[in-house]
Amino acid sequence: MLKLNFNPFPTLETERIILRKISLKDAPALFTIRANPDVMKYIAKPVAKEISEVKSLINKILYGIKSNNSITWGIVMRNQKNIIGTVSFHNIEKPHFRAEIGYHIHPNFWNKGILSEVLPSIIDYGFNKMNLYSIEAKIDPENINSKKLLLKNNFIKEAYYKGNYFFNEQFLDTEVYSLLKPNQISSSRKSDFRDLLS
Numbered sequence: 645m646l647k648l649n650f651n652p653f654p655t656l657e658t659e660r661i662i663l664r665k666i667s668l669k670d671a672p673a674l675f676t677i678r679a680n681p682d683v684m685k686y687i688a689k690p691v692a693k694e695i696s697e698v699k700s701l702i703n704k705i706l707y708g709i710k711s712n713n714s715i716t717w718g719i720v721m722r723n724q725k726n727i728i729g730t731v732s733f734h735n736i737e738k739p740h741f742r743a744e745i746g747y748h749i750h751p752n753f754w755n756k757g758i759l760s761e762v763l764p765s766i767i768d769y770g771f772n773k774m775n776l777y778s779i780e781a782k783i784d785p786e787n788i789n790s791k792k793l794l795l796k797n798n799f800i801k802e803a804y805y806k807g808n809y810f811f812n813e814q815f816l817d818t819e820v821y822s823l824l825k826p827n828q829i830s831s832s833r834k835s836d837f838r839d840l841l842s
């Protein structure tokens with residue numbers, strides 16, 4: 645069984661970005677992201693209409709961290725204060741050492757390599773600090789940018805579910821991508837993983 649501890653919160657850093665804990669002070673910035681229909685186009689969740697919805701989401705995120713059941717980082721450019729997006733591990737299946745990864749950023753920051761820079765650190769944290777064995781991503785098959793990002797990070801397409809998700813009066817398809825720890829680490833370190841499973 646996977647044992648997780650997100651307290652103290654693990655702040656991570658990359659060249660241009662700091663990945664930090666979010667708080668209710670981030671509600672206005674997160675609202676500009678969750679209220680944007682372009683961001684939510686391929687995310688089967690309602691577009692936010694009220695800031696109170698985003699505050700509830702932040703409280704849910706904070707509870708997930710406190711209870712060691714999920715983790716979400718706010719994405720902040722080093723020279724800025726406000727979050728420009730989030731990246732998370734949620735739907736964590738502790739008995740199976742598996743978690744789902746999710747991410748979104750404001751369109752002003754799309755196509756600047758932000759997620760390409762962030763994802764390797766998050767994946768490294770997932771495998772080497774959380775001890776995950778596998779990471780999955782569930783995406784809308786039309787979400788080309790997300791697909792490119794996952795393929796660049798060695799995820800492979802594992803499944804295509806037809807009409808498995810009912811949202812906004814429609815049955816939506818889902819593609820599942822996954823990455824296994826043994827496919828991420830060098831073969832010389834595979835023995836470390838056998839220790840984890842024993």
Ligand SMILES: CC(C)(COP(=O)(O)OP(=O)(O)OC[C@H]1O[C@@H](n2cnc3c(N)ncnc32)[C@H](O)[C@@H]1OP(=O)(O)O)[C@@H](O)C(=O)NCCC(=O)NCCS
Nearest residue numbers: 683747748749754755756757758759760783789790792793
């Ligand atoms: C998916 C998303 C997180 C990608 O983040 P990003 O920081 O823009 O990604 P990157 O800049 O690192 O680019 C990743 C790939 O997508 C491509 N891409 C990203 N934005 C693009 C755009 N607006 N137009 C064309 N290509 C784009 C990049 O070219 C890159 O592919 P490449 O390396 O083959 O050139 C971002 O587009 C987003 O937040 N989308 C809305 C929310 C969402 O769909 N989340 C995922 C749900 S599964």
